[in-house]
Amino acid sequence: MQFKSPEGVLECxxxxxxxxxxxxxxxxxxxxxxxxxxxxxxxxxxxxxxxxRCAPSLLTRDTTIAALGKESSGEAEPFLIQTGGKLWLGLASDHTDRALETYSVAHSKQICAKPVAEDVWAFEEVADHLDQLELKSWIFEKGEWVVYQEGTLASILPLTQLMSGVEMADGTAMLCGTLPAKGGVRAAADFKMALHDPIRGRTIEWSYSATVLPVIA
Known part of the structure; x- marks a missing residue:
């Protein structure tokens, strides 16, 4: 998987x-x-x-993913990847099967692809102002894009604290949690997300759509 950074292209x-x-x-x-x-x-x-713990093969750059049934939706989350002895911050969606959550949250996460944005920033460049980073997502609902999530990383446990519970060896990726959904968690096929750094004036953006696979027995 390739990532784009201000330092060039990363292969990981x-x-x-x-x-x-x-x-x-x-x-x-x-x-x-x-x-x-x-x-x-x-x-x-x-x-x-x-x-x-999920399969790393779930991480995808595809702008169209497939989900089983109609009850899935995305969640914008900070994304960490350790590669080449260095830590990077990006943006991903924890696309989740909402119906399956009532059976097992772990199963609901493993069944869905995790779209990840192409751009990343060096963690050291944002470490001193992580709480000021702005996370936002939109869903396409009733014919228009509506804000689904909005807030700063101050609403999420400090990323350094979250990493203390994981061995961030080379090749390890982590989705770091999300913000509440405005109007409640609900299914949505089309999803957009953004992570904005107001201090350095830059933004990571990504969007994707989920096609529905029929549930048959």
């Missing part, structure tokens, strides 16, 4: 993928969300935060 073959969940910095809000999801059948996490 991810050999481990971690999807961090329940990473909100406000623990009371996280607990409340766990209770809300439990009410609709989503099992509570065994730990907070929780590190789901």
């Amino acid at each position: 073959t991810p050999n481990a993928l971690v999807v961090a969940g329940w990473t909100g910095r406000d623990r009371a809000a996280v607990d409340h969300h766990i209770e809300e999801l439990a009410a609709i059948g989503v099992p509570a996490p065994s730990e907070v935060p929780l590190y789901y």
